[in-house]
Amino acid sequence: MDMKRRLNLFFLVMILILPLTVLAETGENLWLRYLPLSNQLQQKYAEGISSLMVAGEGAIVKSAESEIMMAYSGLIGKPLRKVTKPVAGTLLIGTDQHRAIRDLNLSSELEKCGDEGYIMRSVSVKGGNILVIAANSNAGLLYGTFDLIRRMQTGDDIAQLNVVEVPRYNLRLLNHWDNLNGTVERGYAGHSIWWNRPENETVLKNQYVYYARANASVGINGTVLNNVNAAPEALTAEYIEKYARIAEIMRPYNIKVYMSVNMASPAVIGKLKNSDPLNPDVVKWWEEKVKEIYARIPDFGGFLVKANSEGQPGPHDYGRTHVDGANLLAKAIKPYKGVVMWRAFVYEPGQEDRARQAYNEFMPFDGKFEDNVIVQVKNGPVDFQPREPFSPLFGAMEKTPLMVEFQITQEYLGFSNHLAYLSTMWKETLDADTWCKGAGSTVAKTTDGTIYPHKLTAIAGVANIGRDVNWTGHHFAQSNWYAYGRLAWNHQLSSETIANEWINMTFTHDQAFVKPVSEIMMRSRESVVNYMTPLGLHHLMGWSHHHGPEPWTEIPGARPDWLPSYYHKASSFGIGFNRTTKGSNAVEQYFSPLKELYNDPNTCPENLLLWFHHLPWDYRLQSGKTLWDAICYKYYEGVEDVRLFQKKWDMLEGIIDAQRFSEIQYKMKVQTREAIWWRDACILYFQTFSGKSIPFELERPIHDLDELKKIKFDMTHHN
Numbered sequence: 001m002d003m004k005r006r007l008n009l010f011f012l013v014m015i016l017i018l019p020l021t022v023l024a025e026t027g028e029n030l031w032l033r034y035l036p037l038s039n040q041l042q043q044k045y046a047e048g049i050s051s052l053m054v055a056g057e058g059a060i061v062k063s064a065e066s067e068i069m070m071a072y073s074g075l076i077g078k079p080l081r082k083v084t085k086p087v088a089g090t091l092l093i094g095t096d097q098h099r100a101i102r103d104l105n106l107s108s109e110l111e112k113c114g115d116e117g118y119i120m121r122s123v124s125v126k127g128g129n130i131l132v133i134a135a136n137s138n139a140g141l142l143y144g145t146f147d148l149i150r151r152m153q154t155g156d157d158i159a160q161l162n163v164v165e166v167p168r169y170n171l172r173l174l175n176h177w178d179n180l181n182g183t184v185e186r187g188y189a190g191h192s193i194w195w196n197r198p199e200n201e202t203v204l205k206n207q208y209v210y211y212a213r214a215n216a217s218v219g220i221n222g223t224v225l226n227n228v229n230a231a232p233e234a235l236t237a238e239y240i241e242k243y244a245r246i247a248e249i250m251r252p253y254n255i256k257v258y259m260s261v262n263m264a265s266p267a268v269i270g271k272l273k274n275s276d277p278l279n280p281d282v283v284k285w286w287e288e289k290v291k292e293i294y295a296r297i298p299d300f301g302g303f304l305v306k307a308n309s310e311g312q313p314g315p316h317d318y319g320r321t322h323v324d325g326a327n328l329l330a331k332a333i334k335p336y337k338g339v340v341m342w343r344a345f346v347y348e349p350g351q352e353d354r355a356r357q358a359y360n361e362f363m364p365f366d367g368k369f370e371d372n373v374i375v376q377v378k379n380g381p382v383d384f385q386p387r388e389p390f391s392p393l394f395g396a397m398e399k400t401p402l403m404v405e406f407q408i409t410q411e412y413l414g415f416s417n418h419l420a421y422l423s424t425m426w427k428e429t430l431d432a433d434t435w436c437k438g439a440g441s442t443v444a445k446t447t448d449g450t451i452y453p454h455k456l457t458a459i460a461g462v463a464n465i466g467r468d469v470n471w472t473g474h475h476f477a478q479s480n481w482y483a484y485g486r487l488a489w490n491h492q493l494s495s496e497t498i499a500n501e502w503i504n505m506t507f508t509h510d511q512a513f514v515k516p517v518s519e520i521m522m523r524s525r526e527s528v529v530n531y532m533t534p535l536g537l538h539h540l541m542g543w544s545h546h547h548g549p550e551p552w553t554e555i556p557g558a559r560p561d562w563l564p565s566y567y568h569k570a571s572s573f574g575i576g577f578n579r580t581t582k583g584s585n586a587v588e589q590y591f592s593p594l595k596e597l598y599n600d601p602n603t604c605p606e607n608l609l610l611w612f613h614h615l616p617w618d619y620r621l622q623s624g625k626t627l628w629d630a631i632c633y634k635y636y637e638g639v640e641d642v643r644l645f646q647k648k649w650d651m652l653e654g655i656i657d658a659q660r661f662s663e664i665q666y667k668m669k670v671q672t673r674e675a676i677w678w679r680d681a682c683i684l685y686f687q688t689f690s691g692k693s694i695p696f697e698l699e700r701p702i703h704d705l706d707e708l709k710k711i712k713f714d715m716t717h718h719n
C-alpha cells in the first residue's frame with residue numbers, strides 16, 4: 001500500500017473510531033465521574049474555592065482529602081492548592097480538636113452532629129470567605145466532603161452555605177447475598193465481587209476502593225459480605241482472613257464489615273455434638289470465634305442471621321427460641337461492641353396466612369432481646385413484592401429495635417432488565433403511617449429512634465452489585481444503589497430530588513435530558529406494579545426464577561404457600577386474598593384506624609384492594625369500572641407506560657454518550673416485550689375464571705395462553 005493510501009486509511013479509521021471512544025462510557029464510574037463542568041460553573045466554583053487546608057489526621061481524613069483533590073481537578077480542570085493557614089477562598093476541613101476549627105466557635109452546633117454528622121458553612125474572613133466543613137469525627141468530615149462534591153457535580157450554589165447534616169440511622173448497611181463460590185443469590189449483574197475471584201490483588205483493590213468511595217459518597221457505613229443463606233465456612237480461619245483484608249480496604253472510608261452466620265456452624269465446622277444455643281460448649285465456641293474475629297478485625301461490625309427460615313438451621317432445631325439464638329450471639333459479641341441483626345423473615349407452610357406469620361412469631365419476644373440485638377424486618381409482610389403494605393411489626397414492637405430491610409436487587413421487579421426506580425417504593429414504606437402512637441407514627445419514625453428512643457438504629461438494603469462492568473447490570477439500577485444510600489442517610493429526601501441528583505451526576509445537566517428522564521424514573525415503579533401485580537395482587541411469578549408470569553402454576557408436592565394460586569385465589573366468583581376479619585384476619589395486626597380501613601373494601605386503598613379482599617369480578621370500584629375491567633385497564637396501562645418510556649428515550653439520542661444510550665435503549669425493548677408477556681399471561685389466565693371479555697377499546701393480546709404456559713424461562717441469560 002502506498003503512503004497516500006495508508007494515510008487515507010488511517011484517517012478513515014480515526015474518523016470512525018474517534019467519536020466512538022469520545023462518546024463511549026461504560027458506566028463503571030457510577031455517579032463519581034468528575035468530568036469537567038461548564039466554563040461558567042468552573043469559574044464560579046474556582047472563585048469560591050481556590051485552596052485546601054485539612055485540619056485532621058488519619059486514614060479517613062486522607063480519603064476525604066484525596067477525594068476533594070480528585071474531584072476538584074476533574075470538575076474544575078485545575079489542581080486544588082494546599083495551604084497551612086486559611087485565607088479567603090480556602091476550603092477548611094477539620095474536627096474540633098484542631099485550633100483552626102476551634103477558633104470558629106462551632107462547638108454548640110457540633111453538639112448536634114453526633115458521631116457522623118457535619119457542618120458546612122461559609123465564614124467571612126479578611127478579603128472574602130472560607131468554606132468550612134467541621135465535624136466531631138473524621139467520618140463526619142468524609143461525608144461533608146462528599147456533600148460538597150455532590151453540590152459541585154450537580155451545579156448547586158456553594159457561595160453561602162449553612163448546612164447541618166446528621167444521619168437518621170446509625171447503621172446504614174448493604175447486605176450482599178453473595179455465596180462463597182462466587183454466585184449471587186438473586187443477583188443479576190454477574191458474579192460476586194467478593195468471593196472466588198481469580199484476579200490479582202491490585203485489580204481487586206482498585207475495584208474495592210471504588211466500591212468504598214461510592215458507598216461513602218452516599219453515607220453507607222457497613223456491608224455484609226456474604227449471603228444470609230450462610231455457608232458455615234464463612235467462620236473458618238481462611239474466610240476470616242479474607243474478611244480482614246477487605247475490612248482493611250473499607251476502613252479508610254468508614255465502612256465496617258459484617259458477616260452472615262449459619263447457626264449450625266458449631267456442629268458443622270466446630271465439630272461439636274450439636275449447635276444448641278443453650279449448650280455450654282456451643283456458648284464457648286461462639287465466644288472463641290468472636291475473639292478470633294476481633295483479633296483480626298478490631299472494628300468488625302457484627303452478625304446477620306437468618307434462622308429457621310426456608311430451610312436454614314436455627315434454635316428451633318433444639319426446641320429453643322429466636323431469643324435464645326439471638327442472645328447467644330449478642331452476649332458473645334457485646335464486649336467488642338458488635339451487633340446482631342436477627343431477621344424476622346420467617347414462615348412455614350400450613351393453615352396460617354403467610355402474611356401473619358412474622359408478627360405472630362416475633363411479637364411475643366418484644367423486650368426479651370439483649371440490647372445489641374436489632375430485628376431486621378422486610379418492608380412488607382410477605383416478600384419484596386412490587387407492592388405490599390408495610391409489615392405490621394413496625395410500630396407494634398416497641399421494646400426491641402427494628403430495622404427495615406429493603407431489596408435493591410430487583411428479584412421481583414424485572415431483574416436488571418427493567419427500569420424500575422425504587423426510591424418511590426421505599427418512601428411509600430418509610431412514610432407509611434403505622435398509627436402506633438396516633439397520626440404521624442410513620443415506619444421511619446418507629447425505626448429511627450424518634451418514637452421509640454432506641455440507641456441502636458439501622459437500615460439494610462440487599463445489594464444489586466455484581467462483577468458487571470457497570471456494577472448493576474442495568475445502568476438505571478445504579479440509581480437504586482444511590483437512592484438507597486441517600487434515604488438511609490435522610491429518609492426525608494424526596495425521590496425526585498434524589499433522582500435529579502443522580503441524573504445530573506451520572507449523565508448530564510442538560511434539562512432536555514434531566515426532565516424527561518426524571519419523569520420516567522418517577523413513574524417507573526408504578527408501571528411495573530401495573531403490568532405485573534396491579535390492585536394489590538402479588539406473587540404471580542414463576543416459582544423458581546421469580547421473573548416471568550406463571551399465575552397458573554400448580555406443582556404437585558410443592559409448598560402451597562409458594563404458588564401463585566395461594567395468593568390470587570382466582571375462581572369463577574372472583575379474585576384476591578381475604579385478609580379481613582372474615583378471612584385470615586391479617587388486618588387485626590394493624591393499629592386502628594388502619595385495620596378498619598383495610599377491612600372494608602370501600603375504604604381500603606385501591607392499590608392494596610386484592611391484598612386484603614376477595615371480591616367478585618363484577619365488584620364496582622370507585623371509578624365505576626368493574627373489577628375485571630379495572631384489572632385489564634391496569635395491565636394495559638403498565639404496558640403503555642413502558643412503550644412511552646421507550647419513545648421518550650429514543651428522542652434523547654445524542655445528548656449522552658452513545659454506549660450507555662444504546663445499552664439502555666436495548667434494555668427498554670426487553671422490558672416492553674416482557675411487560676406484554678406479563679399482561680397477556682395474567683389477563684388471559686384470569687379470563688379463564690372471569691369468563692368476561694377484554695374491554696373493547698383495549699388492543700387484543702398478542703399471545704395465546706397455551707403458548708405462554710409452555711415458555712420455559714432460562715435463568716442463564718439473566719445472571
Ligand code: GCW
Nearest residue numbers: 177185186228229306345383
Ligand atoms: O425473597 C426470598 C428469596 C430468597 C432469599 C429469601 C430471604 C436469601 O427468593 O432467595 O434468600 O427471600 O430473604 O431470605
